[in-house]
Amino acid sequence: MGWVTAPRLRIAPSPTGYFHIGTARTALFNWLYARQRGGTFVLRVEDTDRARNRDEHIAGIEAALRWLGLDWDEGPYFQSQRGPLYAEAIEKLLAGGSAYACACSPEDVQARARAAGNKTPGYDGHCRDLALAPTHGRVVRLRTPDEGESAYDDLVYGQVSKPFANVQDLAIRKSNGDPLFLLANVVDDSDMAISHVVRGSDHMDNTHSYLLLWNALGYGPAPVFAHLPLINNDAGKKLSKRRDKVAIEDYRDAGYLPEAVRNYLALLGWAPGDDREIVTVEEMMAGFRLEDVKRSPAIFDERKMQSVNSEYLRGLSSEVFVERTQKWLEERWAPIAPLVQQRARTLSEALAMADFLFLPEVPLDSAQWQKEVARQPAFGAILDGAIERYPEVEWTAEALQAATVAVGEKAGVPQLGKAQAPVRLAVTGRSVGPPLFESLAVLGLDRTLERLRAARDRLGR
Numbered sequence: 001m002g003w004v005t006a007p008r009l010r011i012a013p014s015p016t017g018y019f020h021i022g023t024a025r026t027a028l029f030n031w032l033y034a035r036q037r038g039g040t041f042v043l044r045v046e047d048t049d050r051a052r053n054r055d056e057h058i059a060g061i062e063a064a065l066r067w068l069g070l071d072w073d074e075g076p077y078f079q080s081q082r083g084p085l086y087a088e089a090i091e092k093l094l095a096g097g098s099a100y101a102c103a104c105s106p107e108d109v110q111a112r113a114r115a116a117g118n119k120t121p122g123y124d125g126h127c128r129d130l131a132l133a134p135t136h137g138r139v140v141r142l143r144t145p146d147e148g149e150s151a152y153d154d155l156v157y158g159q160v161s162k163p164f165a166n167v168q169d170l171a172i173r174k175s176n177g178d179p180l181f182l183l184a185n186v187v188d189d190s191d192m193a194i195s196h197v198v199r200g201s202d203h204m205d206n207t208h209s210y211l212l213l214w215n216a217l218g219y220g221p222a223p224v225f226a227h228l229p230l231i232n233n234d235a236g237k238k239l240s241k242r243r244d245k246v247a248i249e250d251y252r253d254a255g256y257l258p259e260a261v262r263n264y265l266a267l268l269g270w271a272p273g274d275d276r277e278i279v280t281v282e283e284m285m286a287g288f289r290l291e292d293v294k295r296s297p298a299i300f301d302e303r304k305m306q307s308v309n310s311e312y313l314r315g316l317s318s319e320v321f322v323e324r325t326q327k328w329l330e331e332r333w334a335p336i337a338p339l340v341q342q343r344a345r346t347l348s349e350a351l352a353m354a355d356f357l358f359l360p361e362v363p364l365d366s367a368q369w370q371k372e373v374a375r376q377p378a379f380g381a382i383l384d385g386a387i388e389r390y391p392e393v394e395w396t397a398e399a400l401q402a403a404t405v406a407v408g409e410k411a412g413v414p415q416l417g418k419a420q421a422p423v424r425l426a427v428t429g430r431s432v433g434p435p436l437f438e439s440l441a442v443l444g445l446d447r448t449l450e451r452l453r454a455a456r457d458r459l460g461r
């Protein structure tokens with residue numbers, strides 16, 4: 001074992017702009033294990049992909065963990081700030097012959113795989129023995145054995161093995177010199193003395209390459225692995241951002257209680273030993289064991305989470321219930337209130353102007369919708385443009401306005417007032433209301449996109 005006394009675990013999210021249900025479940029299991037044994041729970045942000053590395057994404061990770069009550073002891077550490085450590089490891093691997101430079105473009109790799117009739121296109125080892133210099137513009141790959149078998153013990157899945165012939169030479173450094181996930185992940189687990197790697201089973205294959213790297217870097221005994229089962233939706237399909245509501249933030253915004261969400265997450269792969277669905281955090285702490293995690297995919301069913309949530313709601317005293325609803329409302333009301341204050345004649349009117357922020361579904365005014373659809377031939381083109389552009393903009397009112405102007409121009413609607421009308425209807429359900437871009441800024445990217453897409457579907461092609 002790589003640990004002598006208290007275990008060290010980590011949650012290592014990549015900044016994606018939202019906190020995935022699966023990441024939350026992984027964080028919970030790591031946290032439970034660390035807390036049960038007086039261990040340490042580390043937060044490490046895996047932001048090697050510079051394009052995604054945005055401050056608000058990182059703030060979102062911390063906010064989601066705090067909301068779920070999963071406190072961490074160390075970090076956040078940022079991979080983007082640890083470049084020299086990774087460069088040094090890559091040097092060492094190159095010098096020892098465990099890694100090599102590769103001059104193939106992704107197109108070359110694909111073309112050869114296709115020509116060879118490979119069903120799962122991967123890298124064929126073309127540059128392995130060419131002794132190319134690891135110059136800028138070339139990726140660096142891990143050399144994997146051709147013979148024998150890779151095997152490791154997993155606390156959940158038992159012995160996991162794979163013939164080395166099926167483990168491809170994965171890239172560990174990009175052609176621009178940036179380290180890749182696999183390398184940074186291994187270097188950090190060693191540097192942070194992680195004793196248990198508890199993560200999604202989508203990483204099970206990576207673990208073979210992980211261990212090759214670990215050993216090539218001479219790190220000594222490797223951590224213990226526990227891979228957690230996939231999470232499927234209630235139709236048995238793998239949870240996906242496009243199809244399913246996978247962001248923890250969506251449930252926070254919909255008014256779930258964090259303790260109920262945490263309870264439900266614990267049931268995604270683990271059970272307290274009977275059919276009980278309500279498990280307090282103390283009971284989890286007492287009963288949770290990695291060895292008891294199930295291998296079969298867990299099913300995420302929002303209705304089930306709703307029923308757990310309603311149990312928690314009923315369990316609150318009425319004073320606490322009032323407090324919790326008020327707090328939820330206030331957090332959402334504070335940023336939008338100044339925008340409606342100048343426009344409303346009464347308090348109830350003020351609330352009605354901002355109801356789209358609180359309601360789970362858009363309060364659609366269908367008469368106005370039909371009128372606007374009939375009047376604006378570019379309605380669909382504007383929605384398409386917004387759906388395409390908004391994910392790329394900095395989420396501020398000014399940037400959203402500029403993006404909407406650009407969308408309008410492309411759709412042949414240069415006047416901002418006209419270009420924003422379809423967006424306003426899609427997102428707020430009405431054609432009048434508080435300033436649109438400030439409202440979108442409060443609503444957030446995910447909910448905005450979800451509503452734009454729903455409107456696009458409603459419109460048809």
Ligand code: GLU
Pocket residue numbers: 011012013014046185197198199200203
């Ligand atoms: N950044 C990886 C992910 O989000 C972490 C994998 C790991 O926990 O090792 O999937």
Ligand code: ZN
Pocket residue numbers: 101102103104125126127128
């Ligand atoms: Zn190559």
